[in-house]
Amino acid sequence: MKAFTTKAFSIFRLFKQALAGSEENFTQGSINRAIFLLSIPMIVEMGMESIFAVVDIFFVSKLNDPNAVAAVGYTESVLSILYSLAMGLGMGATAIVARRIGENDKKGASAAAVQAIYLGLGVAFVISVVGFFFYKDILRMMGASEAVLTSSSSYALWMFTGNYTVTLLFLINAVFRGAGNAAIAMKALLIANILNMILDPIFIFGFGPIPAFGVEGAAIATNIGRGVGVAFQLYYLFNEKSLIRIGLGNLMLRSEIILNVVKVSGGSILQFIIGSASWIFLMKLMSSFGENAVAGYTTAIRIFIFTLLPSWGLANAAATLVGQNLGANQPERAEKSVWTAAYYNAFFMALVMVLFLTVSPWIIGIFTSQPEVLYYGVQALRYVSLGYIFYGYGMVVAQALNGAGDTYTPTLLNIFGFWVFQIPFAYIVAIQLEVGPRGVFVAIALAESLMAIAAILIFARGKWKSVKL
Secondary structure (H helix, E strand, C coil): CHHHHHHHHHHHHHHHHHHHCCCCCCCCCCHHHHHHHHHHHHHHHHHHHHHHHHHHHHHHHCCCCHHHHHHHHHHHHHHHHHHHHHHHHHHHHHHHHHHHHHCCCHHHHHHHHHHHHHHHHHHHHHHHHHHHHHHHHHHHHHCCCHHHHHHHCHHHHHHHHCCHHHHHHHHHHHHHHHCCCHHHHHHHHHHHHHHHHHHHHHHHHCECCECCCCHHHHHHHHHHHHHHHHHHHHHHHCCCCCCCCCCHHHCCCCHHHHHHHHHHHHHHHHHHHHHHHHHHHHHHHHHCCCHHHHHHHHHHHHHHHHHHHHHHHHHHHHHHHHHHHHHCCCHHHHHHHHHHHHHHHHHHHHHHHHHHHHHHHHHHHCCCCCHHHHHHHHHHHHHHHHHHHHHHHHHHHHHHHHHCCCCHHHHHHHHHHHHHHHHHHHHHHHHHCCCCHHHHHHHHHHHHHHHHHHHHHHHHHCHHHHCCC
């Protein structure tokens, strides 16, 4: 009993240390401890990001307007391209910053971080300009009906033009993860989330002098919440005590560093864009089955995000450990860290799969009471979750390759997995064989499983250990 109490106290103390956070070099000591200290705040961070999606869809669904929910789905599908750019740049920043930290080059890590932020601002500017002028055309291209465009397109306008907040939030958090301080990233999203949860019902339904903006209010609240989160990040980066910091010495544009960030991020950006573009195609495919199918699919996607993004916490922890340990010339420790994190992630995803297979009607029922929307949402949860165990392993391995700087191998996997297999399979089964939305859901599960198996086999060959950054 005493031994159990002592162990429980040690875990609790380690948990507090993980949440408190500090920039740390993880090239020595226990691998399990390193995974724990990195993944706990990363899991909370990713959970916080997924809560954005769930909170928005929860309050928007209370408007009892399928057009509003569909507008959110169409907009988020397009924004997934933006998220791909931000996450791709972030993955490159994580890899370079982690490698510099492993080499004990703090100035080099800070310089890479600043140049990555400049790149992110440039991407956000282009997206905001295009979104401001063409937001309705973009939704129409996605398959949105005129009813959606008339009643709910303002949601897209706010999300496209305000994309600076989500781009910087993703990118700067990736910098903190590379430095080994995942707790700061977690705190930034915690602040943003709390504000979003408070402001969502106020701006959607109105409160006091604030009028009811409807679905548009969800976008306003989200941008305010994320904007405050970015302000918190920048405050920390300008702090002289920070390991990664913005100062007068690294504010100048550095073309050689930007080119290196672009080079490393290029594969990551492509792989995320390829994956996101496939989701856009699938959303377009779903639109042929009506707004209720789109609404059910959208609701299910938000729930998937809620379960997958926390799982990305372990995957991102593996990426940081690979980068730092390769920088310290310890490739075997890097590999062992990945297999350990992958095992934990697969176990977690197996639990989620069982949950979806058994109580998905209750889960979807939290967000909608409309029978047809409920039907499609339950189908999506059950079929897609069948690939969760493979995906749990595969997502860690793919992120580990990214963390090593081998960003083009996962890109090729995405090309073959999504565009050579998933999309043709989904179209043939759902449309040509007239199986309907169920064919789309089966295609997702099969594609993710096959890609995970391929990633595991490639990672085991070990060529990633020799990548130079």
